[in-house]
Amino acid sequence: MILKIAWRNIYRNKKRSLITITSVFAALFLIILMRALQFGFYDKLIETVVESYAGYVEIHADGFWDNQSLDNSMKVDQKLIDEIKSVEGVENIVQRLQTFSLISMGDKTKGGVINGINLSDEQKITDWNKKMISGSFDLKNNEIIIGKGIAEFFNISENDTLILYGQGYRGMMAAGKYPIKGVIDLKNPDLNKIGLFMTMESVRNYVSSDDISTHIIIDKKRYYNEEKIVEDLGMILSDDYEIMTWKETLPEIEQTITADNAGGVIMAFILYVIVVFGMFGTVLMMTEERKYEFGVLVSIGMSRIRLFGIILVETIILSMAGVILAIMVTYPICFYYNINPIDMAILMGEGADQMMEEMGFSPIAPMSISWDIPLSHALVIFVFSLLISIYPAIKIAKLNPVKSMKV
16 A cells, blocks of 8 residues: 555656656766776776786785795695685686796896796686787797887897896706797786796796796686685685785786776765755655645554655655666666777877876776676665655654644
8 A cells, every 4th residue: 555655646746756766867877877987997907907917816825925036936736726726706727937037138138027827728818819919929948928018128029039047946047048939018018028928847947946836826707706716715725825816916006996986986976965965855845745645644544654654665766766767778888888898099189099008008998787886876876765764754753733734
């Protein structure tokens, strides 16, 4: 009965109901599109930087991150790999061996980081062939692929040769001449300036050790929470390992996202204020205009709790109608721009694409289609509806039927 009466009251004053629904729809429409574009940009940024090489979760030997020496490396066996694969959310696993080295050619020398990789495993995380500027990713023993920053520094390309000199495992000397197989662009300016890539076997030979690794990189399933993976891994792995998310290994990316997200939260708050005042104005008018009606209903025996229930249902129906309409309109838009991303470089003008790539950002910004965005904001609107209903509840509790029926 409460639902039936509430629906009749909504339908009876179409203009007032339409104004409320429209205010909720308009604000939520803007909020969802704004946040979808923001989170889509964050996803693309993470994909560009994190998925390009760093990985969502890293496992090292305990103490390696603070002292990144080969002496703090680890031995990885099949049992450890199986334990990691058993954790929900883990999709792919790769081992890497990383060491610092001097790079020399002619009269030029600079520091770099040698990365030993397993080609077949790396291809499961990202398509490295698409990142090759020149040459081939088909590495053989004692061949290297260099970041484009190194290629620009030495003014070299494939088929040239670099001399590497560093410290091997347990104090051994590491040195060798390595022909360049290709040049790669990892969309990460810092990594491009120092990154060299070799097969795992080549790096192990270089550092004089047959079975060590410094990193285990974990690729997660799409939209799975990497924090949950770290928590689950911490329960099954011993204290001999440290487990870190990309937010810890790449704090500058996390800081960029946090700073930009703060602006989005402020804008969303402003739009919420508009929604709340619009809904509250409607409820205020509705309560004042219907005092006579409330007085009559209370006089003929309707309980005040049931009367409040009618007002509450009306408020929820109006707000949810706006919410559902906003989701129905925005989701196809988000889906379209997820498949056909917005090119921010075109919007920002000439030269913006190069500037963004130099900063490590992709100019392509797809919209996120995660249901967390519309559903979380719909929940906020629902909570506001409940809070706004407190006002008519107070009025009904204090209602004097005789006074309210006086014309």
